[in-house]
Each structure stands twice: as C-alpha cells, then as structure tokens.
Amino acid sequence: xxxxxxxxxxxxxxxxxxxxxxxxxxxxxxxxxxxxxxxxxxxxxxxxxxxxxxxxxxxxxxxxxxxxxxxxxxxxxxxxxxxxxxxxxxxxxxxxxxxxxxxxxxxxxxxxxxxxxxxxxxxxxxxxxxxxxxxxxxxxxxxxxxxxxxxxxxxxxxxxxxxxxxxxxxxxxxxxxxxxxxxxxxxxxxxxxxxxxxxxxxxxxxxxxxxxxxxxxxxxxxxxxxxxxxxxxxxxxxxxxxxxxxxxxxxxxxxxxxxxxxxxxxxxxxxxxxx
Ligand code: ZN
Numbered sequence: 001x002x003x004x005x006x007x008x009x010x011x012x013x014x015x016x017x018x019x020x021x022x023x024x025x026x027x028x029x030x031x032x033x034x035x036x037x038x039x040x041x042x043x044x045x046x047x048x049x050x051x052x053x054x055x056x057x058x059x060x061x062x063x064x065x066x067x068x069x070x071x072x073x074x075x076x077x078x079x080x081x082x083x084x085x086x087x088x089x090x091x092x093x094x095x096x097x098x099x100x101x102x103x104x105x106x107x108x109x110x111x112x113x114x115x116x117x118x119x120x121x122x123x124x125x126x127x128x129x130x131x132x133x134x135x136x137x138x139x140x141x142x143x144x145x146x147x148x149x150x151x152x153x154x155x156x157x158x159x160x161x162x163x164x165x166x167x168x169x170x171x172x173x174x175x176x177x178x179x180x181x182x183x184x185x186x187x188x189x190x191x192x193x194x195x196x197x198x199x200x201x202x203x204x205x206x207x208x209x210x211x212x213x214x215x216x217x218x219x220x221x222x223x224x225x226x227x228x229x230x231x232x233x234x235x236x237x238x239x240x241x242x243x244x245x246x247x248x249x250x251x252x253x254x255x256x257x258x259x260x261x262x263x264x265x266x267x268x269x270x271x272x273x274x275x
Pocket of ligand 1: 013014047083085108
C-alpha cells in the first residue's frame with residue numbers, strides 16, 4: 001500500500017491579488033475560511049502567507065497571530081505552516097521568522113538563493129542558519145523549499161552540521177521562472193537527491209501543476225496546490241482554493257492513494273500529536 005497523500009494548500013502566497021483572481025483570500029478571516037473549507041475537502045497542511053491591510057505581503061507577527069487565531073476558532077485540526085520566504089517584506093532573519101513563536105507546527109525554509117522574475121530570491125547563508133536555529137528553538141519543523149537542486153544538497157549539509165534535524169521534509173518548487181523547470185525528469189532528479197528517509201512534496205506553477213502533481217503522486221511524494229501556485233483551474237477558468245484541493249483529492253483517488261488526515265500527516269512528518 002502506498003503511503004497516504006498529504007495535501008498542502010497554499011491559499012494566498014505573496015503575488016496573487018483580488019484583481020488577478022477575486023477568490024484570493026487576503027484578510028485573516030478570509031484566509032482562515034478558505035483553509036477551513038480546504039481542510040474539509042482533504043488538505044492536511046496549510047502553507048500560510050500574511051498580508052497587511054493594504055494587501056501587500058508582510059511578515060508581521062500580529063497578522064500571523066490574527067490568522068492563527070481565526071484558524072483556531074474554526075477548529076480545523078490542520079497543520080499550520082508559516083512562510084519565511086524572501087518576498088514577505090523583511091530581509092533579516094528576525095523579521096522573516098517573526099511569527100515562529102506563535103504556535104505554528106511548521107515553517108518554510110529556502111536553503112539557497114535563486115531568481116524570481118523581478119528580483120532575487122535572496123536567502124543568504126547567515127539568514128538560513130538563523131531561521132533554522134529559530135525554528136528549532138520554537139519547536140517548528142522546517143519544510144525545505146527547493147527552487148533548485150543545490151538547495152537539497154545545502155539542506156543535507158546543514159543537517160550534517162547539526163543545524164537541521166533529520167528526517168528532513170522537502171518541497172520541490174518547480175516552474176518558477178528563474179528556478180528549476182517543471183519537468184518530470186527534473187522532479188525525478190530532485191527526489192533522487194534527497195537524503196534517505198526524507199519526506200517530500202511537490203508544487204508547480206501554472207499549467208505545470210497538473211503534470212507535476214500527477215508525477216509526484218505516482219512517485220509516492222506529497223502534493224501542494226492553491227492560488228499561490230496557480231490562478232487558473234484550466235485555460236480561461238479562474239481557480240478557487242477549494243477547486244484546486246478537490247482536484248488533487250480526485251488525482252489521489254485515481255492513483256489509488258488515500259488522503260491523509262492532519263493527524264496521519266503529523267505522524268508521517270514526525271510532528272508532535274495535536275494537543
Ligand atoms: Zn509560499
């Protein structure tokens with residue numbers, strides 16, 4: 001029996017706006033409503049970005065606190081993962097990791113730099129190490145965001161130096177212009193490159209999402225979807241987070257994989273049981 005599938009929803013990201021897709025959740029209440037609906041449909045992890053009241057990306061501890069409070073009041077049981085990505089506003093580790101002590105179970109950690117279409121995805125060594133230390137202090141498990149293969153070997157090196165605890169959990173971020181192209185061959189290469197015993201997930205931007213998630217599900221990995229990764233469900237059809245999660249649930253059924261509950265995902269990811 002293949003492992004159950006962990007579905008992560010990334011509802012907001014840093015880039016989408018209401019103009020780009022009116023279903024993009026931006027306020028804490030909208031984000032929590034969307035995650036609650038996606039959790040009912042089968043998502044067990046929520047990858048969360050915060051936006052300030054003007055809609056711009058922020059790493060504000062207060063906004064993350066508001067999102068987590070809204071989520072807690074909806075009693076979803078979902079695993080919460082805060083973004084520490086390079087486009088959230090701040091550049092220093094204390095800014096990017098400002099929400100680490102709020103009780104989230106996971107956080108994203110990019111272990112190398114690459115390019116976004118309009119700027120550097122800047123993750124200098126000192127920032128990576130400080131974020132990793134802060135996550136460990138707060139009992140937060142990193143999801144290693146790999147925009148290219150070098151980020152996998154760098155994460156393995158950090159683990160060897162004792163800065164990251166194994167087993168590692170990776171997310172292969174594919175198809176971002178300036179990062180690794182979203183091909184099945186590249187996905188296989190990335191997965192072959194992770195340390196034994198690691199868990200992994202994949203996501204891909206835009207039209208690459210369906211073929212890459214299909215491959216990932218077939219290879220025994222896990223899958224991320226959401227408006228952060230694609231604004232369209234298919235050509236000419238705007239997506240909602242719920243539509244995207246439902247599609248991944250359907251893909252899992254077609255591939256003969258059951259969908260993991262949040263508690264099952266906690267065990268697979270080595271997280272503490274929910275309290
Ligand atoms: Zn993100």
